[in-house]
Amino acid sequence: MCDAAKLPGEAVRLNRRSFLQSPTVLAAAGLLAGGPCASLAHADALTREQRDKMTPDEILAMMKRGNARFRKGEGSKRNFLAEQKASAKGQYPAVVILSCIDSRAPAEIVMDLGIGDAFNCRVAGNISNEDILGSMEFACKVAGAKVILVMGHTACGAIKGAIDSVKLGNLTELLAKIRPAVDKTEFTGEKTTKNAAYVDAVARKNVALTMAQILEKSPVLRELESKRAIKIAGAMYDLETAAVDFLS
Numbered sequence: 001m002c003d004a005a006k007l008p009g010e011a012v013r014l015n016r017r018s019f020l021q022s023p024t025v026l027a028a029a030g031l032l033a034g035g036p037c038a039s040l041a042h043a044d045a046l047t048r049e050q051r052d053k054m055t056p057d058e059i060l061a062m063m064k065r066g067n068a069r070f071r072k073g074e075g076s077k078r079n080f081l082a083e084q085k086a087s088a089k090g091q092y093p094a095v096v097i098l099s100c101i102d103s104r105a106p107a108e109i110v111m112d113l114g115i116g117d118a119f120n121c122r123v124a125g126n127i128s129n130e131d132i133l134g135s136m137e138f139a140c141k142v143a144g145a146k147v148i149l150v151m152g153h154t155a156c157g158a159i160k161g162a163i164d165s166v167k168l169g170n171l172t173e174l175l176a177k178i179r180p181a182v183d184k185t186e187f188t189g190e191k192t193t194k195n196a197a198y199v200d201a202v203a204r205k206n207v208a209l210t211m212a213q214i215l216e217k218s219p220v221l222r223e224l225e226s227k228r229a230i231k232i233a234g235a236m237y238d239l240e241t242a243a244v245d246f247l248s
């Protein structure tokens with residue numbers, strides 16, 4: 001049965017639909033062999049061909065469309081089991097996302113992405129360190145992801161902790177990595193955690209500094225970026241409106 005409802009996420013489906021319109025791509029992907037319905041099996045997870053054909057800007061546009069659908073309550077009717085099965089023997093994610101651990105900011109859900117679409121690094125305050133950079137280097141250099149997205153969010157507890165110089169076990173060292181953003185945020189008004197606008201301004205600065213640090217600390221990613229093989233982007237997720245505001 002050719003049942004459109006069985007297709008994976010719309011974010012990927014939209015992109016795949018454009019592929020499926022091309023006889024050349026159909027042939028290259030081997031999708032013609034079993035007739036139209038055969039494409040469904042391949043459409044359950046990104047293939048290498050599909051991912052490699054997308055530009056970083058197209059991948060960013062796909063995520064923006066996904067967030068627009070999520071905000072309207074029109075997220076894709078996913079068959080996660082089909083996505084799981086289709087991706088079990090190989091993965092070709094288009095993006096690696098660095099976002100906060102906050103339970104209200106699940107990057108894949110709010111951008112309507114499916115299994116196999118994105119690598120996901122999550123750490124409080126979306127900071128980078130050697131382990132995160134190593135993960136990104138694997139994602140981009142080895143596995144072929146083309147976009148690095150650093151996504152902060154509003155009302156971030158880690159940002160508030162850094163502003164207040166909270167000291168707690170291993171968290172102390174983590175928050176120290178956010179401190180440069182606190183120090184470099186230019187803001188007119190009350191600079192306390194009681195001021196939501198200030199907290200969000202620091203979070204925005206933290207995204208920008210993390211993006212810069214990725215390039216500064218990783219020659220591997222710097223080389224890929226200089227060759228335009230990858231693009232590094234930043235975003236802020238608004239807990240109130242569910243909007244992902246892309247900063248670049």
Ligand SMILES: [Zn+2]
Pocket residue numbers: 100101102124125153155156157158159
């Ligand atoms: Zn957070």
